[in-house]
Amino acid sequence: VCNLPEQSNMRDEDRLKQATAEAAMAFLPESGVIGLGTGTTARHAIRLIAAQVAAKGLGLVAVATSRASAQAAAEAGIPLLDEEGPWEIDVTFDGADEVTRELDLIKGGGGALLREKIVNAASALNVILVDDSKLSDRLGQRFRLPVEVVPFGWAQTRRNVQALAGPSERRECDGSPFITDNGNYVLDVHTGPIDTPAALEQALQLIPGVVVAGLFVRRTDLLVVAGEEGVEIRRREG
Ligand code: A5P
Numbered sequence: 001v002c003n004l005p006e007q008s009n010m011r012d013e014d015r016l017k018q019a020t021a022e023a024a025m026a027f028l029p030e031s032g033v034i035g036l037g038t039g040t041t042a043r044h045a046i047r048l049i050a051a052q053v054a055a056k057g058l059g060l061v062a063v064a065t066s067r068a069s070a071q072a073a074a075e076a077g078i079p080l081l082d083e084e085g086p087w088e089i090d091v092t093f094d095g096a097d098e099v100t101r102e103l104d105l106i107k108g109g110g111g112a113l114l115r116e117k118i119v120n121a122a123s124a125l126n127v128i129l130v131d132d133s134k135l136s137d138r139l140g141q142r143f144r145l146p147v148e149v150v151p152f153g154w155a156q157t158r159r160n161v162q163a164l165a166g167p168s169e170r171r172e173c174d175g176s177p178f179i180t181d182n183g184n185y186v187l188d189v190h191t192g193p194i195d196t197p198a199a200l201e202q203a204l205q206l207i208p209g210v211v212v213a214g215l216f217v218r219r220t221d222l223l224v225v226a227g228e229e230g231v232e233i234r235r236r237e238g
Contacts, residue, residue, distance in 0.1 A: 022044075023226070024224050027127050028060075032059075035063050036092070036093065037094025039110045044129075046069060049078060054077060063081050065094065066112040088122075094128055098134055098143040099135055101137075104220070106140070106216075107214045108145075112181065114211055126219055127223075128220045139191075141193045145191045154185050157187075161210065165191050166189050222236075
């Protein structure tokens with residue numbers, strides 16, 4: 001059991017997550033390169049993409065944002081590209097932990113923030129899938145900010161992160177530090193509401209020992225959000 005940031009009503013949310021994945025299939029190309037996100041919502045998308053590949057014989061290859069998603073894709077019959085890149089990704093489907101009206105995100109609840117950010121930056125179109133419990137007026141209001149740090153000197157790095165962003169816990173799993181796919185730790189930072197996410201992201205990235213912060217600013221093209229009233233598609237403006 002990991003001390004992952006808490007989420008409520010998992011069963012209800014799962015139905016909505018599935019609804020977002022179903023709606024997102026409208027953006028699945030017939031051929032090309034797709035990015036596969038990480039988490040329970042992305043897992044629904046992977047399952048549906050695999051079904052379409054099998055049913056329609058789509059010419060898709062994928063880049064996965066975690067070992068878990070790579071394994072899920074491989075088991076479902078989605079061919080994967082080499083991990084090393086470079087890639088030209090047409091569209092990536094991923095989840096998020098918190099989303100603002102500007103479609104800025106906190107990600108990393110599943111610990112895959114680094115690979116997610118690399119794949120996001122390599123994608124021509126980023127489609128983010130969330131249930132409406134993830135919507136927020138300001139990032140940091142609902143979710144702790146994950147920050148991936150290297151193990152060497154991590155407590156020193158945490159001191160510097162704390163001075164900038166707030167207190168944090170090192171994420172743990174079964175009594176041991178949670179280790180990312182890249183061999184690093186994750187700090188979950190109690191930032192409180194973040195006024196200027198882009199500035200905070202840049203400042204965190206300048207701290208030696210910080211690998212990546214889970215702030216995704218202006219990185220979403222389309223948001224697919226599901227609530228009890230149905231599924232809505234929002235496009236980032238500007
Ligand atoms: C993985 O590190 C995260 O960024 C996920 O995309 C995020 O936690 C969303 O997860 P769920 O789809 O499981 O809510």
